[in-house]
Structures are given as C-alpha cells and as structure tokens.
Amino acid sequence: MDVVIDLRPSRPETTGLVTRGAGRFLVSLGYAPLAEVTLPNGRRADLMALGPKGDVLIVEVKSGLEDFRVDRKWPEYAPFCDAFYFAVSPDFPEGILPDEPGLIVADGFGGAVVREAPVAPLAPARRKALTLAFARLAALRAAGVTAERLSL
Numbered sequence: 847m848d849v850v851i852d853l854r855p856s857r858p859e860t861t862g863l864v865t866r867g868a869g870r871f872l873v874s875l876g877y878a879p880l881a882e883v884t885l886p887n888g889r890r891a892d893l894m895a896l897g898p899k900g901d902v903l904i905v906e907v908k909s910g911l912e913d914f915r916v917d918r919k920w921p922e923y924a925p926f927c928d929a930f931y932f933a934v935s936p937d938f939p940e941g942i943l944p945d946e947p948g949l950i951v952a953d954g955f956g957g958a959v960v961r962e963a964p965v966a967p968l969a970p971a972r973r974k975a976l977t978l979a980f981a982r983l984a985a986l987r988a989a990g991v992t993a994e995r996l997s998l
Contacts, residue, residue, distance in 0.1 A: 867952030
C-alpha cells in the first residue's frame with residue numbers, strides 16, 4: 847500500500863509565506879510595510895506600505911483560488927492608497943485575477959512584480975492623514991502596544 851503525503855502548504859501557511867515574501871520584496875524596493883492594517887472603513891489590508899517618496903501601497907494576499915472567489919472587498923481599498931496590488935504564490939492559477947490591480951508573485955523569500963499597478967495619487971490632505979496614522983501605528987507596534995487600526 848502506497849502512502850501519499852501532501853507536502854503542499856496549508857492555506858494559512860501559504861498566506862504567511864506570500865505575505866512574508868511580498869513584505870521582503872517591498873523592503874527591497876525601499877518601502878516600509880506593515881501587516882494586518884485595519885483601514886478607517888473597517889477593511890483590513892494584508893500589507894500596507896509607505897514608500898520613500900511618501901507613496902502608499904496596499905497589497906492583498908490571496909492564498910488560492912477559493913480565497914479570491916469569496917473576497918470581493920478589494921475595491922474598497924482604493925481610497926486609502928496610491929496603488930493596489932494582489933500578491934499570490936507562484937502556483938496561483940494564471941488569468942484568474944482582474945487586470946486592473948498590480949500583481950506580485952511571492953514565496954517565503956521574496957517576490958517580483960508581474961504587473962505594475964495603475965497609480966491614482968491620493969489627495970494631499972488624505973495622504974498627510976494616512977501618513978501620520980501609519981507612522982503612529984508603526985510606532986505603537988514598535989513599542990509593543992497591540993495596535994492594528996489606522997485612526998484618521
């Protein structure tokens with residue numbers, strides 16, 4: 847009797863690997879990412895990153911096809927970033943994701959942009975408020991305070 851062992855990571859493991867790799871990739875580009883950021887509209891961004899020139903990215907991690915199919919909240923991230931990306935594992939099925947957002951393919955070690963995201967610059971007042979909220983959230987986390995929500 848042959849024993850078959852499935853060595854593929856579970857859905858939570860895949861999410862963790864893709865999130866870590868996308869975060870590492872963003873750092874390599876000069877971005878400062880935070881994971882699990884609750885936005886003022888109540889939606890939670892898997893990764894939100896502040897760039898060296900003040901630009902704001904949001905990355906939504908999709909662990910697999912089912913994760914994408916049940917999630918239709920991603921358009922609600924647009925008011926809180928200059929550019930929006932999906933991040934998926936290398937074995938995510940091609941051609942499933944919409945063409946509009948950017949696309950990052952990542953594993954536990956890093957990632958690559960497969961498709962650039964369209965840029966829709968934030969209004970200056972919104973950018974200032976988001977940048978301040980992002981900095982406060984990062985500082986609270988660095989101080990060991992459990993914090994996950996951006997307060998504008």
